[in-house]
Amino acid sequence: MPRPTPTKTPDDLPDIAAxxxxxxxxxxxxxxxVAAIISGATRGVILPGDRIxxxxxxxxxxxxRVPIREALRILESQGVVTSAPYKGIRLMEVSHERLExxxxxxxxxxxxxxxxxxxxxxxxxxELARLRAARDELALVAARKDVYAFxxxxxxxxxxLCELGGNPVLSVLWESLARQxxxxxxxxxxxxxxxxxxxxxxxxxxAFASGDVDMVASELHDHIVVFAHSxxxxxxIAERRKLRT
Amino acid sequence: MPRPTPTKTPDDLPDIAAxxxxxxxxxxxxxxxVAAIISGATRGVILPGDRIxxxxxxxxxxxxRVPIREALRILESQGVVTSAPYKGIRLMEVSHERLExxxxxxxxxxxxxxxxxxxxxxxxxxELARLRAARDELALVAARKDVYAFxxxxxxxxxxLCELGGNPVLSVLWESLARQxxxxxxxxxxxxxxxxxxxxxxxxxxAFASGDVDMVASELHDHIVVFAHSxxxxxxIAERRKLRT
DNA sequence: GGATGGTCGATTGTATACCATCCTGCAAGC
DNA sequence: GCTTGCAGGATGGTATACAATCGACCATCC
Numbered sequence: 001m002p003r004p005t006p007t008k009t010p011d012d013l014p015d016i017a018a019x020x021x022x023x024x025x026x027x028x029x030x031x032x033x034v035a036a037i038i039s040g041a042t043r044g045v046i047l048p049g050d051r052i053x054x055x056x057x058x059x060x061x062x063x064x065r066v067p068i069r070e071a072l073r074i075l076e077s078q079g080v081v082t083s084a085p086y087k088g089i090r091l092m093e094v095s096h097e098r099l100e101x102x103x104x105x106x107x108x109x110x111x112x113x114x115x116x117x118x119x120x121x122x123x124x125x126x127e128l129a130r131l132r133a134a135r136d137e138l139a140l141v142a143a144r145k146d147v148y149a150f151x152x153x154x155x156x157x158x159x160x161l162c163e164l165g166g167n168p169v170l171s172v173l174w175e176s177l178a179r180q181x182x183x184x185x186x187x188x189x190x191x192x193x194x195x196x197x198x199x200x201x202x203x204x205x206x207a208f209a210s211g212d213v214d215m216v217a218s219e220l221h222d223h224i225v226v227f228a229h230s231x232x233x234x235x236x237i238a239e240r241r242k243l244r245t
Numbered sequence: 246m247p248r249p250t251p252t253k254t255p256d257d258l259p260d261i262a263a264x265x266x267x268x269x270x271x272x273x274x275x276x277x278x279v280a281a282i283i284s285g286a287t288r289g290v291i292l293p294g295d296r297i298x299x300x301x302x303x304x305x306x307x308x309x310r311v312p313i314r315e316a317l318r319i320l321e322s323q324g325v326v327t328s329a330p331y332k333g334i335r336l337m338e339v340s341h342e343r344l345e346x347x348x349x350x351x352x353x354x355x356x357x358x359x360x361x362x363x364x365x366x367x368x369x370x371x372e373l374a375r376l377r378a379a380r381d382e383l384a385l386v387a388a389r390k391d392v393y394a395f396x397x398x399x400x401x402x403x404x405x406l407c408e409l410g411g412n413p414v415l416s417v418l419w420e421s422l423a424r425q426x427x428x429x430x431x432x433x434x435x436x437x438x439x440x441x442x443x444x445x446x447x448x449x450x451x452a453f454a455s456g457d458v459d460m461v462a463s464e465l466h467d468h469i470v471v472f473a474h475s476x477x478x479x480x481x482i483a484e485r486r487k488l489r490t
Numbered sequence: 491g492g493a494t495g496g497t498c499g500a501t502t503g504t505a506t507a508c509c510a511t512c513c514t515g516c517a518a519g520c
Numbered sequence: 521g522c523t524t525g526c527a528g529g530a531t532g533g534t535a536t537a538c539a540a541t542c543g544a545c546c547a548t549c550c
Contacts (some may be wrong), residue, residue: 028502028503028504029503029504030503063504063505064504064505064506065505065506066503066504066505067503067504067505085512086511086512086513087512087513087514088513
């Protein structure tokens with residue numbers, strides 16, 4: 001066993017508000033497979049509960065079974081797919097209950113992140129600028145009525161909020177939940193106009209800027225819980241099934 | 246692509262207080278590898294920052310590289326090991342900061358679980374009995390001064406609390422954090438007598454029984470944050486390094 | 491001397507072939 | 521109708537091979 005390497009990070013707490021270099025991580029087949037599966041799930045190529053066959057996927061993606069298996073393990077430990085030995089792997093089942101569970105935890109993680117950010121004074125101009133930029137992106141795609149991009153932009157906004165919390169552990173967990181929401185919601189036909197959602201983000205930013213944790217919590221809760229109730233699963237599944245042919 | 250299977254679970258919300266059958270999941274090599282790595286990490290066979298070489302592990306555990314890699318992917322996505330393509334995989338680095346981040350999130354997850362349990366009225370006699378059983382186990386191993394078993398029993402107690410929340414998504418995330426705590430804390434020489442920690446759990450149970458969410462939150466926070474500060478990393482690492490020879 | 495560039499072993503990422511085990515669906519038999 | 525048994529298919533796993541890459545070492549050159 002080799003000696004441990006210190007791996008000291010000299011730049012441990014730089015200004016979170018302005019990320020800069022970010023070492024380019026080479027794309028491996030595994031990353032590609034993960035992305036492909038997520039993409040397929042959100043676009044309806046595979047529907048919730050569908051079985052995912054390693055060999056098929058390997059052929060479809062032009063790679064061997066090994067990276068596929070690794071990708072599926074990753075997704076399994078993130079709750080995107082479920083598996084039992086010898087019985088195969090299936091895309092996660094979705095249900096209103098499940099969605100509410102995911103969103104309940106997610107909302108609370110975001111509230112915690114916001115609280116820590118405010119406590120640490122990370123709700124100043126620099127941080128607000130990042131949030132506003134995300135909000136503007138949201139408004140932009142809303143104007144274009146691009147539902148898919150809207151979902152991405154929404155995720156980006158909330159991701160930013162989590163990062164401001166300054167707790168990478170929290171961010172990692174959030175990412176896993178966000179992935180599940182993506183799969184569940186996919187290209188969900190939202191229950192209310194996008195403009196209204198943009199407005200909700202505005203209120204959220206205001207609350208965050210004011211440093212009122214309770215108000216942030218309230219806004220977040222409304223924002224997210226309402227989202228949960230605005231989804232009609234049967235319609236979504238039916239639509240995707242048609243899309244797939 | 247095959248048709249989706251409903252996979253309806255007829256026993257969807259039985260009494261959480263009394264789990265019974267629990268389909269025996271066959272042990273695969275991957276499960277074994279995961280357990281082995283965790284075990285090795287907590288017992289000091291591998292130290293934080295140590296490189297983990299696939300081939301070595303494969304030989305040591307008597308299996309091929311494939312299941313090893315899958316196990317490592319799982320652990321990576323749970324934050325127990327870190328990896329970069331072609332640069333190998335290392336056991337997570339530990340630091341006080343990291344521990345605090347993990348515990349901050351973990352405490353908040355537990356608080357959320359307790360809140361939901363109380364809201365749902367799942368803090369009655371049946372549920373309290375489960376918690377008290379876990380507490381008694383804790384006292385038992387404390388009397389035997391078995392530090393390792395104590396850590397396990399402590400985890401079991403908090404796991405039970407999470408389960409009472411009735412949100413499996415939350416439980417899964419908690420499990421990932423608990424795993425990290427296990428690796429970080431390992432056989433941590435605790436900063437205070439075990440008897441006192443048992444007493445803290447008693448207070449926690451009382452607060453939970455009373456249904457006072459704020460008090461539960463307060464108890465949990467103290468319990469966990471104090472734990473974080475009672476750890477002397479340098480001592481732990483030094484001790485493990487000696488253990489390894 | 492220190493920076494630059496190249497070589498080489500070690501390790502990872504991936505492919506391929508193959509096998510044992512287990513699940514699933516279907517048909518025969520009661 | 522219900523159970524039993526069987527065949528095909530998928531999964532978990534092994535063994536082996538090879539290309540890509542990293543890291544360390546070494547030679548070179550300014």
